[in-house]
Amino acid sequence: SMSADLEDPFILLHDKKISNIREMLPILEAVAKAGKPLMVIAEDIEGEALATLVVNNMRGIVKVAAAKAPGFGDRRKEMLQDIAILTGGTVISEEVGLSLEGATLDDLGSAKRINLTKENTTIVDGSGESNDIEARVNQIRAQIEETSSDYDREKLQERVAKLAGGVAVIKVGAATEVEMKEKKARVEDALHSTRAAVEEGIVPGGGVALIRALQSIDALTGDNEDQNVGINLLLRAMEGPMRQIVLNAGDEPAVVVDKVKGMSGNEGYNAATGEYGDMLAFGLPDPAKVTRTALQAAASVAGLMITTECMITEVEEDAPAAPAMPDMGGMGGMM
Structure with missing residues (x-):
């Protein structure tokens, strides 16, 4: 191990x-x-x-x-x-x-x-001893104030973070091993999201941030018709996350997206409760870094596909039809 x-x-x-x-x-x-x-x-x-x-x-x-x-x-x-x-x-x-x-x-x-x-x-x-640790942290902070080197300052700040920062232990329990692994995966996802949120902050979740972003570039025009097609594709794609969330909840995506576009700021649609309102007040934020990198990665892949002459993919096979019920030999005369 x-x-x-x-x-x-x-x-x-x-x-x-x-x-x-x-x-x-x-x-x-x-x-x-x-x-x-x-x-x-x-x-x-x-x-x-x-x-x-x-x-x-x-x-x-x-x-x-x-x-x-x-x-x-x-x-x-x-x-x-x-x-x-x-x-x-x-x-x-x-x-x-x-x-x-x-x-x-x-x-x-x-x-x-x-x-x-x-x-x-x-x-x-x-x-x-907490007093000794605090004294050490203060000593390092004094060195940070005195140093003129950005590299030394960064390393000293790392030492302060390791001494002054805490470590939390999250214990995950469940009735079965399968359930425990599922819970553990969810906790790890939450930790990764929290770290991303600490780095770049949060935005309203549920696809609202992308809706607000597309509204800010709604009037964008390209230098030619091809660029305009690309812009329209991007604007449509930025509605995708919200449309999928609404569809998964069994609601009508077009209606919800149109209504959210008429709102402002953090207001959006809570698919879990079917309510409209402030997404942050609902406790539904997204890390800004995750939203940003997802959009950048999607644009990168789409750009690559546009310049690709040929793509190889697997052909989905239709599931074979269920076999017909066999004749019940010798029982044809039963009424």
Whole structure:
């Protein structure tokens, strides 16, 4: 599996490569006695040390996961210190006179849970003191004010976001596995929509945003008749999402679209209740980014199709007719 979850783990932070397992034996034994999993964050883990950790994990002696420390050079040291403050641990660094052999459980950080994937490590509810975290955030914000480099400012802002931002855990439950997977997919869709909304804001949903957009370019004319045909096709296509929503609800698309065009702002049609009104008040927004990219992608595909000489597609086969009922042999004389 390319992911792992550690519940209530210890967190070992080291600013150098770990290749000699003998350096880690004392702390590994202490963690094993405590009966908790261990998360190792270091510059790298290789050779004998990596092989031994894998074997320990497979045998169930100590559940261990490892990740490379984020960043490079001095920035890596600062980010390790961020993690230490977030988790209530200490960075094991020779620069401050600490070594792996001498590390104890008191030097380790902890968290409620850690989720690892191939690309990301998420620490949930670190055990660091809130006052220490706040002081660290203020320190980084002061550096943001002082720096003249846009790149440095961006990286410092990322560190503030990771320290000051929260992590929410959404638990999805259901009576059956099929239902749970369906619910999980819906939650993931909602999360993606929320992230998109944070990036570019929201617009009224239900196809209303596209109706308002087409009304603002209704008077647009091209340089020639071909362009006018294209503009009219686009204006018609921008009604498509609302028409489909209304059709799915069992109503008449032409009537609803015409009525919504006579409205203004966020006003539209709530297909779930059959009411007209403010879509945002109904709780029916769309992320602006999703609406924009959908329109751009559709225009891109349509443009490609227009310039295509030949397209290959599958021919839909008509479903075969149901076979006729067979003769009931020998029963022809029944009345």
